[in-house]
Amino acid sequence: MKKAAILGAGSWGTALALVLADNGHDVRLWSHRKSLADEINERRQNSKYLPDIGLPDGIRAFHQLKEAAEDAAVLVVAVPSKAIREVMGEVRKHLKEPVTVVHVCKGIEPDSLKRVSEILTEEMPEELMKDLVVLSGPSHAEEVSLRHPTTVTSSSLNPEAAEYVQELFMNQHFRVYTNPDIIGVEMGGALKNVIALAAGITDGLGYGDNAKAALITRGLAEIARLGSAMGGNPLTFSGLTGIGDLIVTCTSVHSRNWRAGNLLGKGHELQEVLDSMGMVVEGVRTAKAAHQLAEKYEVKMPIAEALYQVLFHNQHPKTAVDSLMGRGRTHEMEDLVNIMENRLT
16 A cells, blocks of 8 residues: 555546545545535545545545645646646645655646656655656546546656556556656647647537548647657657547547637637636647747647637637648658658758
């Protein structure tokens, strides 16, 4: 049995608490809202994020970070990416021994353009972070909480740490693979939210399955193009944290990014959409970072660029789609063709 502190009692943090509790671990779930912590402890429910799911006694909720984190062997970071620096700046004050940090966040910080693992490395003193592991993959919290079959990936620069987290979480409902490509795993998980917003927009416009299939396929090409330029392994994007996460996020009503895009496609304003969601839509923030990264690495990302124009420059969604469809002719395997031509010359 391990003592695990999960920072963030949203839908995903609570679902992972269920996985760890099922595996017999001592689970401490931290919420920044005292009322939510009290509800979990007293009613064994998280009605805002996972209604109708009963929570076992093995999960204890806390409002104070010190009580949740002290003496924990594992810290699972499940807060929105924009809150990571603030939360980790506070939690490190309460750690006495090195811990394994597992982050399950999917985002990129605009302007600094840092991945979550890079943010955590900056915010956690080296003497307090034993290992850093990313846990990511196609995994809606609603289905994990129902113990539906789910597969994810554990990634770390330390293979033993990835296997440690694999063993910690893996059970008959929740299968965990390992992958050493931490850059590819994080970029796939973050950028799929951008493409999911675009997929929601095409559905909101009523464009149907053909448009969505094209968007997912070409979106994956953009994710792999940028992720590879940043040092990720191209093969990672054909796996769970690439095409797997992309499919589930672009096609499911559980996806808050798809739902937000769908409302945008139907004509709602961005702020109105965000206010109505009740949860953080990571793809909006990541879309800005993706735009900046594409410029930095000189990578073509027409779908991400079109979405950026819709979100931040008030371009009408239909105009953005028309601009994508009206682009000049090119080869489907453009990157491969360019490589071959460069070799020939």
